[in-house]
Amino acid sequence: MTIEAEPKAPRTDTRKRILKTAASLFATHGYAGTSIRDLSQELGLTKAALYYHFTSKEDILAELIEQPVLAIRGVMEQEWDLTSSEQRGLFVEAVLRAMSTCDREVVAVFKDPTVAPLIDQSVAMTGVTTQLAVRLAMGLSGVDDPADVEPRHLVRAIAAVGAGYEAANGWRVVYPECETFSDMDLKAISGYVTAVLDAESPDPEVEARS
Amino acid sequence: MTIEAEPKAPRTDTRKRILKTAASLFATHGYAGTSIRDLSQELGLTKAALYYHFTSKEDILAELIEQPVLAIRGVMEQEWDLTSSEQRGLFVEAVLRAMSTCDREVVAVFKDPTVAPLIDQSVAMTGVTTQLAVRLAMGLSGVDDPADVEPRHLVRAIAAVGAGYEAANGWRVVYPECETFSDMDLKAISGYVTAVLDAESPDPEVEARS
DNA sequence: GTCTATAAGAAGATAGAC
DNA sequence: GTCTATCTTCTTATAGAC
Secondary structure, three states: OOOOOOOOOEEEEEEOOOOOOOOHHHHHHHOOOOHHHHHHHHHHOOOHHHHHOOOHHHHHHEEEEEEEEHHHHHHHHHOOOOOOOHHHHHHHHHHHHHOOOOOOOHHHHHHHOOOHHHHHHHHHOHHHHHHHHHHHHHHHHHHOEEEEEEEEHHHHHHHHHHHHHHHHHHHHOOOOOOOOOHHHHHHHHHHHHHHHHOOOOOOOOOOOOO | OOOOOOOOHHHHHHHHHHHHHHHHHHHHHHHOOOOOHHHHHOOOOOOOHHHOOOOOOHHHHHHHHHHHHHHHHHHHHOOOOOOOHHHHHHHHHHHHHHHOOOHHHHHHHHHHOOOOOHHHHHHOOOOHHHHHHHHHHHEEEEEEEEHOOOOHHHHHHHHHHHHHHHHHHHHHHOOOOOOOHHHHHHHHHHHHHHHHHOOOOOOOOOOOOO
């Protein structure tokens, strides 16, 4: 019995090829902007072939985001005291690590406006980035109820999450050969986030708002 | 001749109503995720009525983004020495001011992946946020050619622009009654951007990358 | 596992009545 | 300025041959 590199069914990587290509197209053209036809042409397959591997377009999306969404939810369900800058940094790193459990192009899909409602149905999780921002803002305000968050802290947290999200997302463009984040990378990105959270820039004027 | 509040043709605000509603829907569901049918139903009109006011769906989009894109391009075409943090702050404020020339919901459209290629054709401007990031990264690296930008500066600038973009975009959610940015608001947002640009967080490891 | 062929509907867009 | 009706193309998805 000699060693054979490809045993007998090496072509069943089609499923993975589909997921990989779908992630790339969704990231580039958006979920709604990518049709099954686009995807099948890019793969050199027919539409029908895709429907052999997946039951629907949404099914492809669901499989793409399942892992990272579950991982992030796991991190969010832990107990976190986010009132200190250090703890917030660790929290952000944990989230980034959870996000790294998926193909890197999938990250771009998280903010696709046409994807959010679909995530709700399948995995029961609304606006990942929004939830993160609210969580961090609660830490900044030192409150336990999202409703008690100070608006100025919320915009600040939204900006901070935006920095982290774009950094993680831009990583694949700037460092195409980098497959996963190193610890240094994570430190760098979470550094951007905490920089915004802890910035001594003037907070927006609160007086003029009701 | 007495003063009459509504002279005689007050219903020609339909065009503006369309633009307003389109901006809202595009921001919420994305450009590709919003159909002419969705838009007409939201407006209580028929599709044909929309096509009386605009020649195409893309025409609506073009009119929405024309002003801010021209304004931002105007700022970008100026001479800027972005090697100092102060100058970068002023640059960012100028860009934000230019962005404020449009309906606030239009801001969300700028990052719609299905919109970017359409902007290219109509206004000849690719990836507004990417261009901003490159410009700021050039300042950080102290170079005049985008090709000479250091990767670590580019990711940092991408994160910084992300912070500013999300702050500007999140503003309308956190402060719904706020129509335009005050000077204090602009200072706050540009503060988030410069916080990332000037953060002393560890830059990503450069060694492992080619 | 992949194909051809096709259904059923929604998309963007137009013609012409009122 | 808005309507009804229609056209064409594209969409997701299925049936059945190979």
